[in-house]
Amino acid sequence: MPTYTPPLRDMRFVLEELLDAPGHLKALPAHAEIDIDTIMAVLEEGGKFASEVLLPLNQSGDREGCTLDQATHAVTTPKGYKEAYRRYIEGGWAALACDPAYGGQGLPILVNQGFYEMLNSANQAWTMYPGLTHGAYECLHAHGTPEQKQTYLPKITSGEWTGTMCLTEPHCGTDLGLLRTKAEPNADGSYTITGNKIFISSGEHDLAENIIHLVLARLPDAPPGTKGISLFVVPKFIPNADGSLGERNRILCTGLEHKMGIHGNATCQIALDGARGWLVGEPNRGLAAMFVMMNAARIGVGMQSLGLTEVAFQNALAYAKDRLQMRALSGPKAPEKAADPIIVHPDVRKMLLTARAYAEGARVLSMYCALLVDTYLAHPDAVVRKEAEEEVALLTPIVKAFITDNAWIATSHCLQVFGGHGYIAEWGMEQFVRDARINMIYEGTNTIQSLDLLGRKVLGNKGATLKKLGEKVEAFAESCEGDARMAPFIEPLLKAAELWATLTFEIGAEAQKNPEVVGAAAVDYMRVAGHTVFAYWFARSAKVAFDRLDSGDDFYKAKIETARFYFAKLLPEIESCAATARAGLAPLMETEHALA
């Protein structure tokens, strides 16, 4: 069975030494009192919950999966899930980053995110139950009426009730403009909702006494397309005025999907068979209301893949030190043993270091984004809030797509380190790969993320946000002038940033002639963008580490080694990606016979 040690040392490095998160939080009145020791104490406890409570259920949950009773529409989660959820509530974990007005602890998103990395390392399928609840919480918090908030938010905050987001229908996922679910107004101000949803994660389960569905549907007079979609809250049990549970609503799980992975999470087909719902926000503005939680949700998917990368790395590293097989090409390294541990082999090291570097890069980038989210939610200065919001909007598709693509590569490498044993369920490695695969798809496929990055976030404001990012890179490079240790990082970093900028300019110019150019280049462009951002953070991490090498803490040596590896062995991918991004449209579009 896989083991897991929460990476608290690296989290502290990122939060305190690299990002100075406590310093930044001081500028936010809501979080000005929190210090690094408090943050780390929460994360330490959270790590224990992850490794002690959730990790032991990961493989068994995968084997067992969820079951649906067709007669009652009840879903049973794998053995132990319910008990773990009870402990989650009792520990107050559901309330961590929630609004104190509804019983929340009001901690920064940053802390919640570090917690979620660890939950996902331990058990992505389980973590999706509370994880998706947060989306419903945010929608209601931002757009609910005072009465709706009072009805739902305290119970969601405590974890007694969970939530879902009901978007997808059989014929539409990416293209929500096509959705058909209907909402007819009733005399009492509620709506009667009819339609079919699919792929509803955590859509039905036995962990909590009530499930609050946020459902997209069309009003009778709604215009076609995305401008005619409204958002409704549709509780499984309709709460009575006193907060107790009333009537069972006609929102029913009619089937569970059999999936490649995340077997412990119930992916539901949901029938709304005249269910009662209440409008959230304005009519026909449902997509906008839903999108308030999209940055957080997409960063959340990045955290799922970060979690899987970290746990896969830890287990592959342990195996590589333990497994004896063949001798090093330069002669025995462990002559006293029957063979050398496979960690002596350069390619095994390369696979391990790839996973380590992708985990560390992902941790920095996503923590940085969480800090930006906290800033735009809570900074007193509107200008600062806006800047933070724009920056996180640019970085969010990178967190979602780059980290999840990397996790697919990294978890597969970690499986490979195990040889044939990696393919066997018992070792747990193949589950990490299967679980990681969904993260490239949901909350907007990685192609959609790439289009969002290039088309909307970069070209959409003529590169203005990107330019600010470039200025940060240059400022950092200038700050390193004269530091010979940093030269091997700064030169390729500046080259990467220049390539990113040049590519942006080239594609922008081409796209004015033919917008399809954006679609043709977007996925390659995403790799260039992601690697440049990672390179920036690895260089900054190396700088911090160099400055603390004297401490004698080997942690800093490891940090520099990983950064060196990253620049030597992973960053060069941008060369090929730039070449293929520049190959243009014809090789893709003038292929009507090859794709006949």
Add this chain to the structure above:
Amino acid sequence: MPTYTPPLRDMRFVLEELLDAPGHLKALPAHAEIDIDTIMAVLEEGGKFASEVLLPLNQSGDREGCTLDQATHAVTTPKGYKEAYRRYIEGGWAALACDPAYGGQGLPILVNQGFYEMLNSANQAWTMYPGLTHGAYECLHAHGTPEQKQTYLPKITSGEWTGTMCLTEPHCGTDLGLLRTKAEPNADGSYTITGNKIFISSGEHDLAENIIHLVLARLPDAPPGTKGISLFVVPKFIPNADGSLGERNRILCTGLEHKMGIHGNATCQIALDGARGWLVGEPNRGLAAMFVMMNAARIGVGMQSLGLTEVAFQNALAYAKDRLQMRALSGPKAPEKAADPIIVHPDVRKMLLTARAYAEGARVLSMYCALLVDTYLAHPDAVVRKEAEEEVALLTPIVKAFITDNAWIATSHCLQVFGGHGYIAEWGMEQFVRDARINMIYEGTNTIQSLDLLGRKVLGNKGATLKKLGEKVEAFAESCEGDARMAPFIEPLLKAAELWATLTFEIGAEAQKNPEVVGAAAVDYMRVAGHTVFAYWFARSAKVAFDRLDSGDDFYKAKIETARFYFAKLLPEIESCAATARAGLAPLMETEHALA
């Protein structure tokens, strides 16, 4: 459920128009009579067997898996497998490429290989039962005593008995020098064999009345390491003198592995509990005897991944034409519909074309290798035989590693084309991905293949075989001089070939100082080698297609489009791979803290 159409047109193109296989076979007395229509007639029938008999069992076999009765050690294969195997035998398919002296049909390996591509598209797990039998056949055919051949080969040829290769033990896979299974001589010339094997594919099942295990074990006086390993034939039922089945041998399945994929194949833990076996070949020469089937087995793994790539492509293409979602960035392409089919989107096309190109490249390269195998097995001229053997020895690790790595990429892309539906078992796409993963591991991991290519096959003879390959590329380039249509292919092809040669020289020079350099560069080097070989064959295919464009057959247009895509969007990967191959040892080896 996935569908499958055997790619007979492309097979004919490769066999007849590109490789002139019938022409080459004329030089081989054993195959001089066969013509392309006969080959295609066999493949057409084989395609029917694959798509009509095996494909319908692929998903059900995956769901059901195999079961072991611990009391009797009997394994039950999924429903329908046994009946399919009966039809396989009745169709004479087992005998296709076997020696007529033992009842075989004596067809070229080439034909058998085309057949196996289709079997693997339809059902890799099932195909491994007869597929692995061939390894045992080849070992016995090459090294068995006349009596052993007479006892076993006719029954294996007819398919009545199947075979296995029992190499791996719990503590050794790659490093067979560590193996512990013991063989003690008996007075009657047989041996008593004791030990534990794992990962024995098709190690026990209910398809055939007997299973002939080829087992590696150590004699009592054997030297340590790989030079002390002998090969034994250990039948499940010991045949009587009259050919009937006798005593049940003490070679027992004690467990089945739960795997990521190929669930329909029984991956067995095998206990040899004083089993009786007979030496095959010379004492302590077991590894060499086993390695006669290694080229064929490794090419066979490439065919598994080719099969998966092809079937994944076909289904993703059909889905992309059918699924309506969003509008093209340049405006509606199907304004009469609610949305455009997703095939209009450039990145969807890129994912599809990647799969198509990897399938076509794999088909050519592996067919060419099969022709080389036929040549070295059956050409009357020893010099020609030796040349063919050397060339196939160079190309085999590329077939195994490059094609299987590509299939992992391609099947994952094809899954992604389906969006969320790709993650759902019902559609069958995620099974292709899971099944494809093992091919990167077994029959020598892809790292081992890469080391074999660079260390043994290229540097091992100081680049002599590689040089001959380079000369073929140059000769082809010269033959295209003055052909303006070919210039866009020839220039990058020559550049790739030069990069390959330069990289070889550089690594070779470095490796003289430190052999670890080979291990550090091998996997990147494999990508450069594979892409260059594919580029050569895509350029040659384009040449043939250009010359036949007048025929009006759109097949040739498709071929040229795919070649253009390949050069524009896939080949450029070699730039990054060359950069990382050149990054040297330090970033991997000076990482003792990062991999502490």
